[in-house]
Amino acid sequence: MNALPSTIVAASQDTLPQIVVDNVHKRFATAGNEVVALKDINLSIQPGEFVCLLGPSGCGKSTLLNAIAGFSPPTEGSIAVDGQPVRAPGPERGMVFQEYALFPWMTVAKNIAFGLEIKGLPKGEIDQRVTSLMEKLHLHEFRDRYPKDLSGGMRQRVAIARILALDSPIMLMDEPFGALDALTRRTLQDELLRIWAEYRKTIVFVTHSIEESIYLADRIVVLTYRPGTIKTDVRVTLPRPRDTSLAGFNDLKRDLAQLVMEEQRRFADDEIKQSTAD
Numbered sequence: 013m014n015a016l017p018s019t020i021v022a023a024s025q026d027t028l029p030q031i032v033v034d035n036v037h038k039r040f041a042t043a044g045n046e047v048v049a050l051k052d053i054n055l056s057i058q059p060g061e062f063v064c065l066l067g068p069s070g071c072g073k074s075t076l077l078n079a080i081a082g083f084s085p086p087t088e089g090s091i092a093v094d095g096q097p098v099r100a101p102g103p104e105r106g107m108v109f110q111e112y113a114l115f116p117w118m119t120v121a122k123n124i125a126f127g128l129e130i131k132g133l134p135k136g137e138i139d140q141r142v143t144s145l146m147e148k149l150h151l152h153e154f155r156d157r158y159p160k161d162l163s164g165g166m167r168q169r170v171a172i173a174r175i176l177a178l179d180s181p182i183m184l185m186d187e188p189f190g191a192l193d194a195l196t197r198r199t200l201q202d203e204l205l206r207i208w209a210e211y212r213k214t215i216v217f218v219t220h221s222i223e224e225s226i227y228l229a230d231r232i233v234v235l236t237y238r239p240g241t242i243k244t245d246v247r248v249t250l251p252r253p254r255d256t257s258l259a260g261f262n263d264l265k266r267d268l269a270q271l272v273m274e275e276q277r278r279f280a281d282d283e284i285k286q287s288t289a290d
């Protein structure tokens with residue numbers, strides 16, 4: 013790693029990791045072209061850690077998250093969760109996407125209850141859990157509504173409630189608040205932090221927003237653009253709740269922006285090259 017600005021503290025590993033990404037490579041073959049989406053990714057995530065994967069478009073953030081989720085295995089290398097190799101999606105890893113993956117034909121309550129019904133829990137217990145989660149996430153008034161009648165923020169609350177219902181210790185989130193307006197986004201960030209602190213979840217959260225990553229994370233992993241490698245892995249030591257107006261916050265924001273912008277420029281150059289080749 014190059015010499016880093018003083019606001020950037022290297023992440024340390026001191027307890028047994030919950031998620032281990034070991035020498036992961038991922039290649040995609042497209043129309044005679046090969047894209048190296050991930051290269052030499054090594055990452056250990058501790059239980060209860062809040063990790064953001066940060067970088068511009070195309071640097072492999074979703075590819076890495078999908079590999080951890082078990083949706084799309086690495087071309088080389090391996091991923092383990094709690095010491096078990098990841099081969100498929102599992103209930104201990106709940107996923108929240110940017111585009112709300114709710115069942116449109118089910119009410120809010122049914123969407124939250126779905127996983128519990130699949131698990132075969134008794135109806136009384138399901139009702140109790142769903143009601144309590146709806147209260148926690150301020151969804152109780154929307155219990156019988158369908159997703160199409162909800163705002164984007166409310167839909168993401170339902171998506172989060174669904175994972176909490178299943179009690180997944182790991183939450184994988186792919187730009188979950190990317191489509192929301194700034195105020196709704198801040199509200200949901202605060203709610204997520206509350207949930208994280210209360211339930212001690214491990215969260216891997218993809219974003220291309222530098223501010224969002226500093227507001228949320230214990231640790232920020234910056235990826236490079238093509239091939240996707242780890243550019244920097246930094247610990248955020250600012251006290252919580254974080255104040256975006258403090259000098260420390262803005263110093264880190266400036267230093268991270270420099271690192272991310274180097275990759276953003278590579279992405280933009282590539283886009284220009286591709287458009288002139290067409």
Ligand SMILES: Nc1ncnc2c1ncn2[C@@H]1O[C@H](COP(=O)(O)OP(=O)(O)O)[C@@H](O)[C@H]1O
Pocket residue numbers: 040041042047048049067068069070071072073074075076238
């Ligand atoms: N299914 C796919 N087939 C071919 N190329 C893909 C596929 N998924 C992703 N890629 C390529 O891999 C790179 C990383 O993509 P992605 O993980 O979606 O990046 P990010 O989430 O950081 O925007 C990009 O160059 C993208 O075009």
Ligand SMILES: [Mg+2]
Pocket residue numbers: 073074075
């Ligand atoms: Mg993505």
